[in-house]
Amino acid sequence: xxxxxxxxxxxxxxxxxxxxxxxxxxxxxxxxxxxxxxxxxxxxxxxxxxxxxxxxxxxxxxxxxxxxxxxxxxxxxxxxxxxxxxxxxxxxxxxxxxxxxxxxxxxxxxxxxxxxxxxxxxxxxxxxxxxxxxxxxxxxxxxxxxxxxxxxxxxxxxxxxxxxxxxxxxxxxxxxxxxxxxxxxxxxxxxxxxxxxxxxxxxxxxxxxxxxxxxxxxxxxxxxxxxxxxxxxxxx
Amino acid sequence: xxxxxxxxxxxxxxxxxxxxxxxxxxxxxxxxxxxxxxxxxxxxxxxxxxxxxxxxxxxxxxxxxxxxxxxxxxxxxxxxxxxxxxxxxxxxxxxxxxxxxxxxxxxxxxxxxxxxxxxxxxxxxxxxxxxxxxxxxxxxxxxxxxxxxxxxxxxxxxxxxxxxxxxxxxxxxxxxxxxxxxxxxxxxxxxxxxxxxxxxxxxxxxxxxxxxxxxxxxxxxxxxxxxxxxxxxxxxxxxxxxxxxxxxxxxxxxxxxxxxxxxxxxxxxxxxxxxxxxxxxxxxxxxxxxxxxxxxxxxxxxxxxxxxxxxxxxxxxxxxxxxxxxxxxxxxxxxxxxxxxxxxxxxxxxxxxxxxxxxxxxxxxxxxxxxxxxxxxxxxxxxxxxxxxxxxxxxxxxxxxxxxxxxxxxxxx
Numbered sequence: 303x304x305x306x307x308x309x310x311x312x313x314x315x316x317x318x319x320x321x322x323x324x325x326x327x328x329x330x331x332x333x334x335x336x337x338x339x340x341x342x343x344x345x346x347x348x349x350x351x352x353x354x355x356x357x358x359x360x361x362x363x364x365x366x367x368x369x370x371x372x373x374x375x376x377x378x379x380x381x382x383x384x385x386x387x388x389x390x391x392x393x394x395x396x397x398x399x400x401x402x403x404x405x406x407x408x409x410x411x412x413x414x415x416x417x418x419x420x421x422x423x424x425x426x427x428x429x430x431x432x433x434x435x436x437x438x439x440x441x442x443x444x445x446x447x448x449x450x451x452x453x454x455x456x457x458x459x460x461x462x463x464x465x466x467x468x469x470x471x472x473x474x475x476x477x478x479x480x481x482x483x484x485x486x487x488x489x490x491x492x493x494x495x496x497x498x499x500x501x502x503x504x505x506x507x508x509x510x511x512x513x514x515x516x517x518x519x520x521x522x523x524x525x526x527x528x529x530x531x532x533x534x535x536x537x538x
Numbered sequence: 539x540x541x542x543x544x545x546x547x548x549x550x551x552x553x554x555x556x557x558x559x560x561x562x563x564x565x566x567x568x569x570x571x572x573x574x575x576x577x578x579x580x581x582x583x584x585x586x587x588x589x590x591x592x593x594x595x596x597x598x599x600x601x602x603x604x605x606x607x608x609x610x611x612x613x614x615x616x617x618x619x620x621x622x623x624x625x626x627x628x629x630x631x632x633x634x635x636x637x638x639x640x641x642x643x644x645x646x647x648x649x650x651x652x653x654x655x656x657x658x659x660x661x662x663x664x665x666x667x668x669x670x671x672x673x674x675x676x677x678x679x680x681x682x683x684x685x686x687x688x689x690x691x692x693x694x695x696x697x698x699x700x701x702x703x704x705x706x707x708x709x710x711x712x713x714x715x716x717x718x719x720x721x722x723x724x725x726x727x728x729x730x731x732x733x734x735x736x737x738x739x740x741x742x743x744x745x746x747x748x749x750x751x752x753x754x755x756x757x758x759x760x761x762x763x764x765x766x767x768x769x770x771x772x773x774x775x776x777x778x779x780x781x782x783x784x785x786x787x788x789x790x791x792x793x794x795x796x797x798x799x800x801x802x803x804x805x806x807x808x809x810x811x812x813x814x815x816x817x818x819x820x821x822x823x824x825x826x827x828x829x830x831x832x833x834x835x836x837x838x839x840x841x842x843x844x845x846x847x848x849x850x851x852x853x854x855x856x857x858x859x860x861x862x863x864x865x866x867x868x869x870x871x872x873x874x875x876x877x878x879x880x881x882x883x884x885x886x887x888x889x890x891x892x893x894x895x896x897x898x899x900x901x902x903x904x905x906x907x908x909x910x911x912x913x914x915x916x917x918x919x920x921x922x923x924x925x926x927x928x929x930x931x932x933x934x935x936x937x938x939x940x941x942x943x944x945x946x947x948x949x950x951x
Binding site: 349353356357358359378379383385386387391393395398400401402406409410411413414415425465469476521 | 544545548549551553556844845847848849850851852853854855856857859943944945948
């Protein structure tokens with residue numbers, strides 16, 4: 303089942319007087335259950351591609367569909383709903399809301415559904431139970447009332463993973479999720495994500511770390527905005 | 539719905555508490571605005587009330603009743619528009635049946651010359667019932683001598699300015715010349731029993747008050763120019779006027795009436811002037827508060843750009859981001875206004891209790907202590923305006939926040 307479908311996608315940026323091509327005519331399909339890694343040097347287009355798949359940026363050419371829904375004709379509000387209902391995000395800098403506790407951070411995306419009266423929206427009490435379950439899943443049941451500044455980098459990234467998981471998205475996008483972690487924490491986080499992938503969650507990573515590549519079921523190498531290599535591999 | 543509101547309100551509140559110093563400065567600017575508007579509004583209200591009651595209780599009463607046509611033609615031929623004794627009696631009977639009325643008193647107006655032998659001064663005089671006027675004209679203060687009594691047939695009260703101009707002493711006899719009702723000139727002797735201050739310098743420079751019977755003798759008439767009605771409460775003026783109109787119609791009396799408000803042109807000029815000043819001051823104060831709030835919210839948007847990117851990435855719509863910042867602004871407005879109201883009420887009461895003396899206002903001859911009313915209409919309107927200004931001033935920053943590009947906002951971490 304195709305979760306992500308990119309057809310002839312191009313993206314340009316204007317830098318001063320120059321128009322720079324960040325992605326050129328990209329065709330890409332991602333199936334359910336993949337553990338896909340986008341690799342490439344800085345400026346190769348990994349993050350741009352991830353932003354486009356995450357409905358956080360607009361294509362200049364081509365078309366993107368997420369879970370069968372074409373993003374092109376959608377309004378900003380509809381794209382927000384796609385992000386809310388179909389995509390989970392894990393960021394390099396964790397990006398937790400500093401004023402909320404770990405539990406509240408995980409609960410927040412669910413509250414957006416409830417407020418928007420989305421399909422599958424649940425009550426505040428149910429949201430709290432789901433958030434608690436997600437935190438237990440990432441091994442942070444004892445830290446629910448901790449604020450982000452009371453957590454280590456590894457713990458913050460686990461909270462971010464729980465936040466991405468809690469809405470049961472079709473796909474989780476992770477942009478350099480281990481870049482700000484020490485090697486021990488980075489490997490632990492990767493092991494956790496791999497475990498979640500085995501449970502059926504689709505991951506797309508942007509990274510250049512080898513230990514992430516080792517976990518991948520598919521590696522796409524980008525260079526100068528083009529796909530240089532697209533390799534299926536047997537994960538470790 | 540409960541869940542999203544809970545988080546939005548919680549995040550907004552926590553963000554207000556997050557940067558305490560900046561929030562405190564913003565709250566302070568809202569507070570200062572609210573306090574200054576409550577104090578100025580309360581001061582103006584007390585001034586209006588003081589001026590209104592002073593006019594009512596020194597000159598105008600709440601209502602005045604005249605012969606029909608008096609206000610249009612009476613100044614040319616006053617003798618033709620006097621109320622007859624019979625009419626006075628009829629009106630007295632009707633008015634005495636109204637519970638809202640405190641008293642009714644007759645006045646006979648005249649103008650003439652008063653002379654001490656060396657100099658003559660033009661006067662505006664009233665023939666009055668001294669016992670009733672003592673109750674009606676409670677705002678008139680006796681500066682020297684003693685009050686006028688019905689037994690003082692030739693007695694006269696003179697305005698302070700007139701008293702000084704005549705260089706007279708209490709007990710001095712003066713000659714008063716005036717036209718009679720049939721157009722002749724008559725003169726009577728009056729003895730100064732006291733000098734009075736009405737609070738209005740222009741009036742005090744010309745005022746002479748004598749017993750009604752003495753004024754009637756001077757003018758060879760039994761009529762009166764007007765009947766002045768004093769009510770128990772100024773707020774009942776229109777109600778009593780309506781009732782009296784009905785009664786006059788039923789009794790076939792062709793009379794006309796004027797309320798204090800219709801007679802007090804100067805009061806309305808002052809009210810209009812101060813309303814304008816208050817409105818202008820309000821705009822300035824609210825503009826300063828709005829600038830401070832807008833600045834705070836812009837700083838918050840700039841500081842929290844990565845957070846805005848995050849919540850947008852998680853699926854928050856632009857509307858949700860905007861509402862988050864507007865909720866934050868509402869908190870600032872609500873807290874600032876509440877604290878401002880409490881401080882404003884405290885300061886208004888403290889200043890009133892302290893009884894600071896104000897300088898004598900232009901055109902007046904009396905100084906008075908500052909009184910600041912807690913005007914509940916001003917209080918709730920100012921508090922509501924404080925919240926509204928906070929929200930309105932935050933619309934642009936909130937809009938900017940909602941329009942941030944997600945990927946760029948995230949990159950600014």
